Amino acid sequence: MKYSRWPFYSLIGMLFVTGLILSIYRHIEYQVPWLPGETLTTWSIEARVEFDAMGEPVKVRLNRPDSQKNYTRLSESSASPGFGVTYLEDEGMIEWTIRQAKGAQTLFYRADFLVDENQGEPLAPPPPIKIVTWEEPYKTAAQQILQQVRRQSADPISFTQQLFTQLSEKTTHNNQNLSLLKSAESNNAKLAVRLLNQANIAASVVWAIQLEDGRRRQNTIPLVKVWSSTEKSVIFNPLTGQRGVPEQHILWSQNSMPILEVSGGVNSFVTFSIIRHQESIHSAVQAQQNSDHDLISFSIHSLPLEEQALFKTILLLPVGALVVCFLRIIIGLRTSGTFMPVLIALAFIQTSLLTGLVGFLLIVFTGLILRSYLSHLNLLLVARISAVIISVIAIISIFTLFSYQIGLSEGLKITFFPMIILSWTIERMSILWEEEGAKEVMVQGGGSLLTAILAYLFMTNDLIRHLTFNFLGIQLIMLSFILALGNYTGYRLSELIRFKSMVKDDIR
Template sequence: MINRRVFLVAALLTILAAAIFAYKVVILELPLGPDAEIDTWNVEVRISFNGSDGPAKASLYLLQTEGHYEVIDERFISGDYGLSIRQLTTNRKAVLSSRLASGQQFLLYRATIRRLARPHELEVTKTPEVSAPELYGAELAAARNVLESVHRRSADVETLVSVLLEELGSPASDDNILLLLDRDRSVLERANLATRILALAGISARVVHGFALQRLARSAAEVHWLEVFNEGQWLRFGVANAGQDIPDNYLPWWRFDRPLASVEGGEALYTRISVTLDTLPARDSARGVSKAERSAVVGLSLLNLPIETQALYHVLLTVPIGVFLLVIMRNVVGIKTFGTFMPVLIALAFRETQLLWGIVLFILVVGLGLAVRFYFDRLKLLAVPRLASVLIVVILLMGLISIISYKLGMPRGLSVALFPMVIMTMTIERMSVVWEETGPREALQQGAGSLLVAAFAYLLMNIELLRYFVFVFPESLLLVLAMTLLLGRYSGYRLTELLRFEVLGREP
């Protein structure tokens, strides 16, 4: 039974994994666990547009060091575009230009920023001038009315702004605000209106645009807030939360009523921002290691991939762990499941649905699908059309569950769409065959076994430390491979066989 070759391969894989791991830990000093103090983010902006066979000029606001955030590195990937960066009073702007742009154009801006313990103070020399807002006629009158009513209910500039933002944000606001806001009640629109009304009162205010920094956002949404000048400094007011302070993780980016990127000589402009928390050791960024050195350090690492691909690998690399668990569950414990890898794929879907909801949704889809499948059986269909019909029903069921749960105010139900539908279909098919041939008991047993393994796999694959570990040290998967190979030659009893052959163990 002992197969030397398997042991040899497993040993080589283990040694290789240990060597790479030791090199990374001892020589490169990569931290073993996710460091709570790490506060470095990679921000990436992708711009694409269609050139119109002539000169094109794209402008983009850039991140700048201010407040709690410091830009420690930035770069452009822009092909043969010329680049000029201009420092404006409160914004930094890059202009990328090309004489001839035809077809789809791609530009990439990447910056690394870090959070400071003590914020940079904005230096303010003089009170900014307030110019008359662009309000005319009925709008001007309405704005005056709003200002007057807000003024009456406030004591100073700070309370004035708070009351104003509250007024603009409340859904049952008066006719004046309805007139001014028209139908667009977005945060941005409210912020812009607030600056104009404050200008009427001679108060200098500006809209700040930025992003909420988070662990991982493949496509981050813009956030907006207000800065109001008062007694020599700029005060910040959240607009979405009506005048409260803004959250700490809001990263200021650019100011005034303009879009992040704009293009001349092109159309169909598309911008996308992604943000990831960098897993680089905090001390490297703090020391300001140069770009070249840093890329040598992580040269052969997933950390060097584009952020979106990194996010993908964050998920992909946990799959081997789930698969390893599956091997143990099937060959050592002896739990029967439908389909070899079905539980791991279900576990991946659980990441989005969360465990409890995932199980409920899974049972719902498979249960309803099974009912329909039994009906189809009576119609006596050929195999492939029947499978296809079940697949169509599964998709319809998923849509239906999404709609109903949304209507019931349970947005979690929407994530049912992330279930792998082909796998669900095959599960329904196999379950119905087992049901018919061996009885409902066996079918339900195997169904429950699959769910159990999926739940375990989900819990294991979601351990933060483990996910960090396989991402920063992917060589650990070689170890997983080695263990899986060894399990491939495991000839001992399965746990369930101890139960099954119990009667034989009792014999003298």
């Protein structure tokens, strides 16, 4: 009995049209651009405060970022079920309060910033200079350092510059006074502020965040802000002594207040998640005029930033699946495992292509050697796979430690490889070697690597990343393409090449 294919074709058409309509509606209604370029960039930064409440009144105060040089704050919001929220404008803090709470608590604060080159640096009054006291022998060491720096400087800014030159790691081991002070205060930023205050220079530790799209669980970076007058201030990197806020960083705290204060709780900490948005000019201007209006109302953007960063990667998986379907069904490329190349491509995104390729080849080659030894032990399948998994973990650990010891920081990234998938890949290739020979292993292994590389190139394309994250209808369109490919029953391109001589004979 022959079944009609029209319902199937109708489903494909419905998915395609629905995805297209949703994408066009989102483009027109919310003015989300089709292309990632020629737009205004906004950064959404979410602070995640976690602590354990002790069953008593709780008060949590978190420092809030404000508009600053090159960045204009568009809006801010918070999520704190059961807590009262107060924005303390004078102090630049947000305060959560509750009469009684117990157990693990999680609070969220989010701020959206527009990249704006016209935004100037706000004036901030210098903090009061604190009285610094040292016990001996730290007092004598601090005085000697300050005397030496004072001879080499002419004003508060040059004094600070020379001080950071002294505090740099290259000179510390040659300076016993600095080594002594660092044993009492290992944080360069806090030590510099104490010494600057002792020299009657107004300074404070400010905290910056690196702006990296899709970054989760990020911590702040300490910087030192120094005032030469009531209106002029300069920011220094305490590790390098360079002036100014590092590139692609934004100041979260611009005053001397601590980032987080928790009363009535223990084990408190705060982490940050960052997402970059490419918004239309209309949307950005509208957000500036009305800080209570969300840039995008109903989309992935409404989720917490940590989940958004996760979805930014998850939404690329259908792209890799589409590439695999095309290469296997239309081209006829053979791979080891169906969608293993997609997972390897995800690992390449985390490690970079060259580092990922080298790491993958090293792990698989070493794993195959170990697996050949295990095959002689006649182990059961479950025990053999478990042994391979442990071997893969050991291989990755050894390569990572070796890379770290010889100074190759890129080698540390091979820990992003999916260990279970690698273990099954080694097992499948070993069985294939025993049954089909080395040639088939090379064919399928090479096909897997080629597929992973092509999937990586598509998944890292800026246009594709922009469309998949901002237009959820694209997922339906890709699903319709995959279903259409699944209905293909013709010859693969590799088969046409294989039977090319037979076709010529038939023509003759």
